[in-house]
Structure formats: structure tokens, C-alpha cells
Amino acid sequence: MPKVTSHTPPWLCRPSPGASFFTGKTAVAVDKHAPKRVTYEGPQKTLAQRGTEVFALVDNQIRWSNLVTLKAESSSKPKSKKNETGKGAKPEKEFYRTLTVPVYGEVKQLLISPNGVFMAVVTVHTVHIAILPDPSHLSSSETAPLRLKTYQLGPTTHVIPESPVISALWHPLGTHTNVEACIVTVTADAAVRVWELDRNNHWSFDRPTLAIDLTKLIDGTSSDEDFTPPGFGKNKGFSADAFDMEVASATFGGTAQEGEDAWAPMTLWVAMRPGDLYALCPLLPSKWQAPSATIPALSAAIIPKLAAAEEEFSGVEDAEDELVASRQQYEWLKEIDDQGSLDTPETDEFLDMEIFKRPVNPSAIPRLQGPFQFDAGEQIDDLNLTDLIVIPARLDTEALMTGEDDEDMFQNGEESLSVTIICVSTASGRVHVCLELDGVEGQWLPKAKANTFSTPLSEPSDLVLVESLDTVREQLRERHCWPTFTHDIHSRYGFYLTTSNNVSFISLSSWAQRLEAELQSDDVSGSQFRLNVLCDGSIALRELIIQLNEDDSSLHEEPHHLSSSLVFSDYDFGTLLLTYRGYAPQAAVLDEPQSQALQSFSESVISHLNAPVSHPPPLFSKPQRAPYQVPAIFYTDEPLGTFVEDNVPHRHRAGLRDTVRLSPSTLDTVAAAHRVLAAHTGVLEKAAADLFRRCERLRGEMKDQLEGIATIAERIKNVSSHIGNDGNRQEGSRSEEALSNRLAAAKQRQDDLVSRYSRIRTKLSKVGGRPLSEKENGWVAEVDNLSASVLETGEDSEALGRRLVMAKSLADSLLAEVKRISAEQPASDTAVFSLSPRSQPKIPAKLQRAKVADAMKMIDRESAVIDAITAKLERLNSGFS
The missing domain is CATH 1.20.5 (Single alpha-helices involved in coiled-coils or other helix-helix interfaces)
Structure with a gap:
């Protein structure tokens, strides 16, 4: 769990050069001819990174800089001095480059390719692919704007009349080189397009290599149907799926890293606004690359599954869907293996990945799996999802490395779950954590042939909802908010959630480790109870990283939503969480991650108690708010400096140097200047009033702190005093x-x-997950045997109940025999048996009665023991049920 050591560092605040990177032109003049601003509902991902390089959108212009350079320049830059003429300070050098991209409209997303060569610039309706220069070229002494070579993606596909673009994703299995790349775009009307880009082939930017309309695919019955989205200008008509399948976000199930499930990086998860989730697996480009363990892992999973399905359904005329799906996977895998035997695939020596061609059979378009749903309680009708993050299941190394010497080859440093975790966020700021237990594998629709096999039915799948978290205050939920997720660079089961006014860190590491230990435990006795304890307790650990005060948003800073946060890690500035809103950067310096063992121990202790460890409350706590950022209006130039060039016609400029004369043109000029100056002074007044309110609040807080200190001093004095007989405290009278x-x-x-x-x-x-000892296992087995003996009613079983009945009948017969013999003997205690020596020896009656009494006590004691055991087993049986 990261801890905040400090907020926005000084090298990102004014007057350091780092603050100028986010500073733009503050628009204070109101243009009555400007079109009204349309409220945008979508993700704000206007911050991107490439190593320690940062790309940000300021005034709809893309700026580039290096955080290491900004920090170094801030620590070594001398203060500016006024020149001799007194005209002010010399203009400071800009430590950033402006990247010019011919984009129409407001940019909403910036996405850097995995190898850092391409950058996708996404607006509401268009997508542009820019070629990024080398970092050495960008960090040169030249500060003039740099025009990037840009290609428009789909000039007739992603245009304003068409559906808006919701997500753009770089395919994790695509071939990303200096020339080639693969990107997937998802629009709001549930159209998925795969673009395989090639700088040497400009036609690759014009049309996608694979286009799928999910509204058609969900009702598809054969892979031979046409699932292509409607072309440009074609009437789509009315469909009921236009509302239920409005896309909110999309993401891939993995990042093609070692140790994760082989199907994960080729699975595209799509979240719909009402709350349904769908999966496309496998979604591959025509040329894709795979990690070294992908193909062996698929073989180890598909071949045994097919053998088991054929053995189960052998001789059955109507094959089951499971057998058909297994045969499709085997056919798909066989075509990949044939590529390796016939034509050796290309190999990337640096990334240790093999390059394959996409199999043609069964089909290039997979079957749409879903919808995946979960019970959200009160929010049943419409969840209004905004984003999702998928944490893939771990690779099944036991099946992959069976019989191999090096079985720990693909083990991760962090214990991973064998199930998939899916987290979704809603517009109200709530996060739902779900488990997908069955796993998503490759599936395809059948061929359009008669009597081949039955058409599979698409049935909803249930997700296990384990926890729901609230990250936004109740009074702010009515405002526009589009929460987005950001992966943590240190932990697999940790991520950041960015809302309109705060950034929170959520960790599932400790819970995932304890859950996996229980799932992999060989001892199943009591597992249901332990799983209930794990899922009913505290699952996610939360830490508020950045919190903005909404009363500070009156300075006309647009947009009013934080950009999706980024996490940087470098030796120079440590671990830095960076985001921004308007022209003010918001950052938090996080402490270095502690060792895995210490972190697991500390988080497990907190999770076991289902609540944070209770510490004594602090004597007086400091307010939780972000540090004060100087408004940008204080650093902008006077608006009247450029007023003449922007507002006065050229034919009237000559009259400004003459004596002022009353005329309609002079009145219009003065009125226009008044509007500009009034807007500027109005913003200045609000910024100064905000600073005044902060100073007053600081005085009040200092007064509260002083009162708290005085109260503590009084309590300290009372420790060394006691109340006398007169009811007054006597100082210094208490003894040691x-x-x-x-x-x-x-x-x-x-x-x-x-x-x-x-x-x-x-x-x-x-x-929680500790294996039972040998003695405990023996006791459990004995209890099970006793309960089975008491409860069994089989004819051949020697049940303890039957033996109990036999013992009771034998005891009754013995008692009757004893009574009969006692009645035949004389009543005198001193009498002896007068039997002949040939029959039996003479036994005194007193001794005989003592033996009978001992036998009766033994029978009663055994009966009581048996009754007690029977009652205890009945209680245990009722407790287990």
C-alpha cells in the first residue's frame, strides 16, 4: 500500500519551469459568436507517458517534456533579474516542445504504442496516428513547435456523422515495430475494428483488416454471416440493441506478460453503459506475436480437454456443445502448429516472441460470449458503467511443466489467482469487484452446413460480486464524473481510480493471496466456512492519494475533470503520481514499495481483522486537501495588449492616435475594451477572493490548533493534581x-x-487457509465414521445404532435372568448354596449380589456414554448442515 510522502513537489509549482508546462492561455473574454460547449461524456485521457517523458494536452495542443529535465532545471535555474531599462524580466526559456497535429475538434485521448513509436490522438469522432520523434531529437535546444507526421485512421470511418469513438487500444499481441503497429478502435454503437498499420502502405490507414458489429454478432447463428458494420452514409435503421449495447469502455484481458493465462491477451472485454459485459476471444490481427509460453500452454489445455470430451460423448449422435467447442479449439491450434512445421514463423530476438499468422479455421471472427452480469443490489436497471479493468488469471504451470525439470520457470514473484478479477466503475464513483470463475476461452460460431452440429445458445454468465466501494462523496455524485482506472507499476493486484476531484489507490494483493491459498488447499474440510470469512470481510484496501476541494473550482479552469493519472518511477524523483486539471498539475510523491513479505504480513493482519488496526485517535488532525496552487490568471498578460489587433478593424486603428472624439466607432471600441477588461478583472477578483478565504480559513485552523494545545496542556496539569475535600483541584499534591x-x-x-x-x-x-495437523485430521475422520455409523441405515453395514440396540437387549435379558435366580435363592444373607459337589461350587449370596451390582453399574455407565456420544454426533451433524 503506497503512502503519500508529499504532494505536488516544488519543481512542478510556480515559479519553477515545471509549472509552465501545464500553463496555457486563460480565456477571459466572452465571444458571443463562439458555439456553445457541448458536455462531453467520456474518458479524459489527455496525459500520456513514454518512460520519464510526459505528453499533455494544454489548450488543445500537445506538449512534450521530460520530468527529469524539469526537475534538474528547477533546482539549478537562477532567479530572473530586471534589465536596466526597467521593462520587466527577460522572457524565460520554455522547457517543453509543442507538437503540432492537424486535428479537427477537441482531443480527448492520447495513447502511446508499446514500443513508443506511434501516438494515437483521439477526438470525439476522429482518430489520428502520429509518428513520434526520437527523445534525443525532442530534447534538443530548439523550442519551436514541431509538426508531426500524421495519418488519419479511417477517413470515411471515424468521422463526425458516425458514432463517437469510445476506446482505442494498442493490441498486446500485435507486431509493434518502427514501421508496423496494430490498434483496435471501439465506437459507441458496438463496432470493433482492428487496424494493422504499415507506414509503407498508406492503404492500411484507410480500412481495417477486421471489422465486427457486436449488435449483429450477438444474434449470429453461423460464422458465414456478414458481421461487418454498416458503411459510411448507410442508414442503420432502428434496433433495440442501440440502448442495451451502448459501449462505455473496452480493454484487453492481459498484457502478454509471462505468467498470465494464454487466452487473456487475445480476449477483448467490452463494457456496456447499462451494466452488461461481453468478451471476444480470440481477437487477433492477421499477423500476431505470442510469448514463448503461449502455444505450449494452449496445447496443454486444449488437447486433454478434447480427449476427455470425446471419451465422455463417444457414440452419442447429437454431440454436446462442449465437444464441438473443444474440436474447434483443436482445429484452430492445429493450424498454428502447422505454420511452425511447414513455414517457420518469424522470431523477435529481442522480445523472445514468435510471429504467427491468424488461423482461417474455424473463423477469423470469434463468437461473442456473454453477457456477463452480477447482482448489484439496488442498482438493477442501469449501472451507468464508465470503465473496467481486468486482472487475468495466472498461467497453469502445473499442467504446462508436467514432467519438466525446471517447474518454477514461470513462477511470479507475487502469488497470483487462478481466476480472473474484473473491476468496473460507475458514473456515481462506485467500484464493483467481481470474480469470473469459469474462465474465457476461444469460441466460434458453427459453419452454415446442414447436420453438422446444433447451434449453440448464448446464455448469460454470472459474475461473483465480492465487494462494492464508494470513492465519491454523496453531494458530488450529481455532477459530471467519468472515473477511469490506471494500472499500478509495482503490484499486479493494485490500481488507481481517477474521478473528477480525487485519485484513490485500491489494493487486492493480500486478499488475492489468501484466496488463492484457500483455493489450492488440499484440505477441503471447512473450506466453505473459510471462503465465507474471506468474502464477507474486508477485501480491498483503499488509500486516498489526491483530494481536491470543489470550492476552489471558481477560477474558470477547464475542464473540470481530472485527467487519467499516470505513475512514473525513476531514481531522480522516486515514484510520482501525476495528473492535472485545467492549468494546475496535481501530483503526489509516493514512498518506495516495501518488501513483498513485509507488505503481505501487514496487509494480512489488517484484512484478518476486517478493519484497520485501531490506533489511538490523534490529538488534532490536519485537514485533508491538496496544496494551494496559484491561479493561472495571476501570470497571464494584460488583455489590452493584444486588444487592438484582435478587436479593432484596421481602418479604425489610425484614429486611435488622434484626439478622442465622440462618435459611434469610438463608443464601440470603448465598449469592447470594457468587456475584455471587465472579464479579466472579474477573474482576478475571484482569484483574490479565493486567496483571502484561504487566509481566513488558515487563521481559523491555527486558532483551533492553539485551543487544542491549550486543552492538552490543561490535561497534563490535571495529571499531577487531585481534587481536595473542598472540591477544588490542588496542583502538585498528588504523590509519586x-x-x-x-x-x-x-x-x-x-x-x-x-x-x-x-x-x-x-x-x-x-x-484462514492453515492445513490441519495429522492429529486433527484423525479426529475429523473419527467423527465422520461415528456420524456415518449412527446415521447409516444400510442392510449390510454394521451400524453403531444396531449394535446399541443389541447391547440393550442383551442387558435386559441379563437383568431378567439375575432377577429369576435371585428369587429362587433363600432370603437370608448368610445362607449358602447347598448344591452337590458334582453341579456347581458353593458361592455366597452376598458375593453374588455384589457382582451383579457391579455388572449393573457397568451397563448403566456404558449406556450413558453411548447416549452422550449419540447426542453429540446429532449436534455436530446439525452444525455441519
Whole structure:
């Protein structure tokens, strides 16, 4: 769990050069001819990174800089001095480059390709692919704007009359080189397009190599149908799916890293605004690259599954869907293997990846799996999803490395789950954490042939909702908010959530480790109870990183939504979380991640108790808010400096140097200047009023702190005094012995609390995933045998109940025999048996009665033991059920 060591560092605040990187031109003049601003509902991803390089959108212009350079220049830059003429300071050098891209409309997303060669510039309706220069070229001494070579993606596809672009994703399995790249675009009308870009072939930017309309695919029955989205200018008509399948976000299930499930990086997850999730697997370009463990892992999973399905459904006329799906996967995998045997695929020596061609059979378009749904309680009708993040399941190394010497080859440093975690965010700021237990594998629609196999039915799949988190205050939920996720660079099960006014960190690492230990445990006794404890307790650990105060948003800074945050890690500035809103950067310096063992121990202790460890409340806490950022209006130039060039016609400029004469043109000029100056002074007044309110609040907080200190001082004085007979406190009258006794009592109470906490933690640790000992396993087996013996009613089983009935009948017969013999004997206690020596020896009656009494006590004792065991087994049986 990262901790905030400090907020926005000084080298990103004014007057350092880092602050000028985010500073733009503040528009204070109101243009009545300007079109009204349309509220945009979509992700704000106007911040991108390439190593320590940062790309930001300021005034709809893309700026580039290097954080290492900004920090170095801030620490070594001398203060500016006024020149001798007194005309002000010399203009400072700009430590950033402006990248010019011919884009129409406001840019909403910036996406850097995995190898850092291409950048996708996404507006509401258009997508442009820019070629990024080398970092050495950008960091030169030249500061003039740099025009990038840009290609428009789909000039007749992504245009204003068509559906807006919601997501643009670089394919994790695409071939990304200096010349080639692969990007996937998803529009709001559920159209998915795969673009394989080649700088040597300009036609590759014109049409996608694969286009899928999900509204057609969800109702598809054969792979031979046409699932292509309607072309430009064609009437789409009315469809009921236009509302239920409005796309909110899309992401791939993996990043093609070692140790994750082989199907994950080729699975595209699509989230719809009402709350449904769909999966396309496998979605591949015509030429794709695979990690070294992908093909062996697919073979280890598909071949045994096909063998088991054929053995189960052998001789059945109507093959089941499971057998048909297994045969399709085997056919798909066989075509990939044939490429390796006939034509050796290309190999990337640097990335250790093999390049394959997309299989033709069964089909290039996979089947649409879903919808995946979860029970959200009160929010049943419309969840209004905004973004999703998928944490893939781990690679099944046991099946992959069976019989191999190096079985730990693909083990991760962090314990990974064998199930997929899906987290979705809503517009109200709520995050739902779900589990996908069945796993998503490759599926295709059948061929359009008669009597081949039955058409599979698409049935909804259920996700297991484990927790729902609220990250936005109740009074801010009515405002426009589009939360987005950002992966953590240190932990696989950690991520950041950026809302309109805050950034939070959510960690699932500790819970995932304990859950995986329980899922992989060989001892299944009590597993249901332990799983309930894991899922009912605290699952996600949250930490608020950045929180903005909404009363500071009156300075006309647009947009009013934080950009999707980025995480940088470098030796010079450590771990830095960076985002911005308007012209003010918002950052947080995080502490270095601690060792995995220490982190797991600390988080497990907190999670076992289902709540944070209770510490004594602080005497007085500091307010949680971001540091003060100087408004940009204080650093802008006077608007009247360029007023003449912008507002006065050229034919009237000559009259400005003459004596002022009353005329309609002079009145119009003065009125226009007044509007500009009034707007500028109005913003200045609001900024100054905000600073005044902050100073007043600071005075009030300082007063509260002083009052708290005075209260603490009074309490300290009361420690060394006691109340006398007159009811007044007498200072310095308490003896040292009384204080020592009070201190000893406090220490004893603290020791008792620590001992109690240790006992509770020990009990909870025994509940959560610890394997039972041999003695405990033997006791459980004995209890099971006894319960089975009591409850079984089979004819051949020697049940304990039957033996109990037999023992009771034998005891009754013995008692009857004893009574009969006692009645035949004389009543005298001293009498003896007068039997002949040939029959039986003479036994005294007193001894005979004592033996019978001992036998009766033994029978009663055994009967009581048997009844007690029977009652205990019945209670245990009712407790297990």
C-alpha cells in the first residue's frame, strides 16, 4: 500500500519551469459568436507517458517534456533579474516542445504504442496516428513547435456523422515495430475494428483488416454471416440493441506478460453503459506475436480437454456443445502448429516472441460470449458503467511443466489467482469487484452446413460480486464524473481510480493471496466456512492519494475533470503520481514499495481483522486537501495588449492616435475594451477572493490548533493534581506513588489488550487457509465414521445404532435372568448354596449380589456414554448442515 510522502513537489509549482508546462492561455473574454460547449461524456485521457517523458494536452495542443529535465532545471535555474531599462524580466526559456497535429475538434485521448513509436490522438469522432520523434531529437535546444507526421485512421470511418469513438487500444499481441503497429478502435454503437498499420502502405490507414458489429454478432447463428458494420452514409435503421449495447469502455484481458493465462491477451472485454459485459476471444490481427509460453500452454489445455470430451460423448449422435467447442479449439491450434512445421514463423530476438499468422479455421471472427452480469443490489436497471479493468488469471504451470525439470520457470514473484478479477466503475464513483470463475476461452460460431452440429445458445454468465466501494462523496455524485482506472507499476493486484476531484489507490494483493491459498488447499474440510470469512470481510484496501476541494473550482479552469493519472518511477524523483486539471498539475510523491513479505504480513493482519488496526485517535488532525496552487490568471498578460489587433478593424486603428472624439466607432471600441477588461478583472477578483478565504480559513485552523494545545496542556496539569475535600483541584499534591500506580494500571490494561488481540489474530489465522495437523485430521475422520455409523441405515453395514440396540437387549435379558435366580435363592444373607459337589461350587449370596451390582453399574455407565456420544454426533451433524 503506497503512502503519500508529499504532494505536488516544488519543481512542478510556480515559479519553477515545471509549472509552465501545464500553463496555457486563460480565456477571459466572452465571444458571443463562439458555439456553445457541448458536455462531453467520456474518458479524459489527455496525459500520456513514454518512460520519464510526459505528453499533455494544454489548450488543445500537445506538449512534450521530460520530468527529469524539469526537475534538474528547477533546482539549478537562477532567479530572473530586471534589465536596466526597467521593462520587466527577460522572457524565460520554455522547457517543453509543442507538437503540432492537424486535428479537427477537441482531443480527448492520447495513447502511446508499446514500443513508443506511434501516438494515437483521439477526438470525439476522429482518430489520428502520429509518428513520434526520437527523445534525443525532442530534447534538443530548439523550442519551436514541431509538426508531426500524421495519418488519419479511417477517413470515411471515424468521422463526425458516425458514432463517437469510445476506446482505442494498442493490441498486446500485435507486431509493434518502427514501421508496423496494430490498434483496435471501439465506437459507441458496438463496432470493433482492428487496424494493422504499415507506414509503407498508406492503404492500411484507410480500412481495417477486421471489422465486427457486436449488435449483429450477438444474434449470429453461423460464422458465414456478414458481421461487418454498416458503411459510411448507410442508414442503420432502428434496433433495440442501440440502448442495451451502448459501449462505455473496452480493454484487453492481459498484457502478454509471462505468467498470465494464454487466452487473456487475445480476449477483448467490452463494457456496456447499462451494466452488461461481453468478451471476444480470440481477437487477433492477421499477423500476431505470442510469448514463448503461449502455444505450449494452449496445447496443454486444449488437447486433454478434447480427449476427455470425446471419451465422455463417444457414440452419442447429437454431440454436446462442449465437444464441438473443444474440436474447434483443436482445429484452430492445429493450424498454428502447422505454420511452425511447414513455414517457420518469424522470431523477435529481442522480445523472445514468435510471429504467427491468424488461423482461417474455424473463423477469423470469434463468437461473442456473454453477457456477463452480477447482482448489484439496488442498482438493477442501469449501472451507468464508465470503465473496467481486468486482472487475468495466472498461467497453469502445473499442467504446462508436467514432467519438466525446471517447474518454477514461470513462477511470479507475487502469488497470483487462478481466476480472473474484473473491476468496473460507475458514473456515481462506485467500484464493483467481481470474480469470473469459469474462465474465457476461444469460441466460434458453427459453419452454415446442414447436420453438422446444433447451434449453440448464448446464455448469460454470472459474475461473483465480492465487494462494492464508494470513492465519491454523496453531494458530488450529481455532477459530471467519468472515473477511469490506471494500472499500478509495482503490484499486479493494485490500481488507481481517477474521478473528477480525487485519485484513490485500491489494493487486492493480500486478499488475492489468501484466496488463492484457500483455493489450492488440499484440505477441503471447512473450506466453505473459510471462503465465507474471506468474502464477507474486508477485501480491498483503499488509500486516498489526491483530494481536491470543489470550492476552489471558481477560477474558470477547464475542464473540470481530472485527467487519467499516470505513475512514473525513476531514481531522480522516486515514484510520482501525476495528473492535472485545467492549468494546475496535481501530483503526489509516493514512498518506495516495501518488501513483498513485509507488505503481505501487514496487509494480512489488517484484512484478518476486517478493519484497520485501531490506533489511538490523534490529538488534532490536519485537514485533508491538496496544496494551494496559484491561479493561472495571476501570470497571464494584460488583455489590452493584444486588444487592438484582435478587436479593432484596421481602418479604425489610425484614429486611435488622434484626439478622442465622440462618435459611434469610438463608443464601440470603448465598449469592447470594457468587456475584455471587465472579464479579466472579474477573474482576478475571484482569484483574490479565493486567496483571502484561504487566509481566513488558515487563521481559523491555527486558532483551533492553539485551543487544542491549550486543552492538552490543561490535561497534563490535571495529571499531577487531585481534587481536595473542598472540591477544588490542588496542583502538585498528588504523590509519586499514586502516579506510579496509575501508570502501572495503564500498562497492565495495554498488555491485556495486546494479549487479547494476539489470541484473536491466532484464531483467525487458524481459520484462514492453515492445513490441519495429522492429529486433527484423525479426529475429523473419527467423527465422520461415528456420524456415518449412527446415521447409516444400510442392510449390510454394521451400524453403531444396531449394535446399541443389541447391547440393550442383551442387558435386559441379563437383568431378567439375575432377577429369576435371585428369587429362587433363600432370603437370608448368610445362607449358602447347598448344591452337590458334582453341579456347581458353593458361592455366597452376598458375593453374588455384589457382582451383579457391579455388572449393573457397568451397563448403566456404558449406556450413558453411548447416549452422550449419540447426542453429540446429532449436534455436530446439525452444525455441519
